[in-house]
Amino acid sequence: MLLSVSCSPAQESVSFMVFGDPAERQAYLDLVAAFEDAHLEINIEVTHIPSPRDYRDRLATEFAAGSPPDVTLMNYRRYGAFVANGLLEPVGPFLAESDLIQPADFYPITIDAFTWNGEITCIPQNISSLVVYYNQEMFDAASIPYPADDWTWDDFVKTAVTLTQDFDNDGMIDQYGLGVEPSLYRLAPFVWQNGGPIANSDEFPTRLTITRPPSQAALQWFVDLRQVHGVVPNRVEEAAQESESRFIGGSTAMFLNSRRGTPTYREIEDFVWDVAPLPRNQEVAGVLHSDAYCLSSTTENKDAAWMFIEFANSLTGQAIIAGSGRTVPSLIAVAESDAFLDPNQLPARSRVWLNTAVTLRLVPIISTWEEIESTASEEIERAFYGDISVEEAAFLIDSRTEEYFRLGISR
Template sequence: DAFTWHDELMCVPQNISSLVVYYNQDLFDMAGLPYPPDRWAWADFVATAVALTQDFDGDGRIDQYGLGVEPSLFRLAPFVWQNGGLVVDDEISPTRLTLTRPPSLQALQWFTDLHNVHRVVPGRVEEAAQDSESRFLAGTTAMYLNSRRGVPTYREIENFTWDVAPLPIGKTAAGILHSDAYCLSATAVDKEAAWTFIEFANSIAGQTIIAGSGRTVPSLKAVAESEAFLDPTQPPGRAQLFIDNADIMRRVPVISTWQEIENIADEEIERAFYGDITAEEAARLAFLRSEEYFFRGETAVTNAKAHE
């Protein structure tokens, strides 16, 4: 569905991935904490992040953060869904953002509290100086939220052991779909050659090559469930998690103006995350500022249908 437009499949899916918690096992060990379980609650997640956030030398500056997360709609969305909320009013034909509705706003408040209340993530200045992924790689951030794309980089880590854990669960389990696809342009110079490549890339042989990179979860189940992907000789040890998460993944809407809508939401979420405005104000502004882009997107779809 993520690559379908007007009931037509536009691209051939190459992979899927879900958002997971990457964690530094050594830092958990030093703190005397158990590794994240297969199922944990929001409160457990926050308590763990708090315990792992440390000012070792007592100078008032945090030396080790418990968590790193991008303050964006894509990172927030799973928690909105977990709380019984919606990101948009209609996931098939959206007309507005719905972060102002109570379940969604509660999730946004919880998300922004990670910085504003619990102080388990770097502030804006600290993040600008060294982003959270770099801190995770350096061993100074204990947990980091990311998709499968981080694995090739993290496999280069030599100074600590790491693994993955599921997102904490709210009222229900939910994740967000990360996916890429192969698309063949109608104006391609050599369509036959391009299609030959796509056929190979999405064959068992091609998908096995992709699996070997570690970056993605192959779209072919036969490859995803093989040792080509579930390689026991390389981290993460809990690679099966990426496959198991497929059943709970949801996607953002397919609308022509989604990038503009997401950019606006990201701006307001970031402002709330770093304490410039309240979560309620961020939700309201995201709704108001994005409204015209839903209209434009709907018009584009309507016009496209009119010309079919």
């Protein structure tokens, strides 16, 4: 959907493509309106793609065709494929001259995530992480205390088991304790918590390492959520109704997600929900979720495009987007303000994201990470639903992704 304001001959035009639900779309339109009010000489043409997958496909197509949007939002797991091929203009030189923002204003891990070959390539918008969303009413009905900040893997499993119920004793589960996507991105923090790596190097990875004992043990624990404890739906049930929909509909007690789900969950009227940190094991660890504003190298009006990126990541700009509920602002000052910690909006414990920021880690940043992650996730899903053993999955994860590491370019 293309939304634009007609521009006069004196105006410079900048194209901006984003994704997200209706609340996010409106927040971006508000951001653009605020920018244009302050910069009458610049017109921002907004293209909004609702589906993240469709957005990624559109990005790939337009960059391949040589006609990409001037400004795009990219996740740190995926921008490598573009910057390694010279398709993004590093914004570090612009940032160095900025009077509005400086690197020290941001959570350090977000700047690190978008630094390629020593240059800041994109400006991070958010510092989300994986948390446990939970239905307070289900906990109350089962007389279970809400999750503590220091709860363990054992606490987590016991809670999920207690909350998984067949109320009418017909042999069919009416309420699941947990919903989680069986993917490498969801598995990663649990591998780190168990003292294992997911790759053989943080800086120059050449293979995944799920076959290593602590890493494989974490995969086993993850798979056991379905195969041993039965606290998540099986494949057929998940295909019939995804776990996120079950959580929204009130038939799943806990759901693992990033801040992305908050705008949708705020529309729930039937129960009150909140968030808790991930359970911990030998170590405390979380996985970074972060998107950034990136500048295409083919952009003609680079100064105008940078002015928009700069404004979007200023105190004013990030506060506007934070109002949608979608982001945990990457600017420390905005994250610590009521723009994010709004006491009148769920979740009540938004500070969980800020308190756990120091525990976040990055998945490898390499140009072929999207292929690596999707391939590994296929095998994790097969093990999760009982098609293959954990040992087979670990071997296949490592062996099937080796070629993508050979083809990839690390930062």
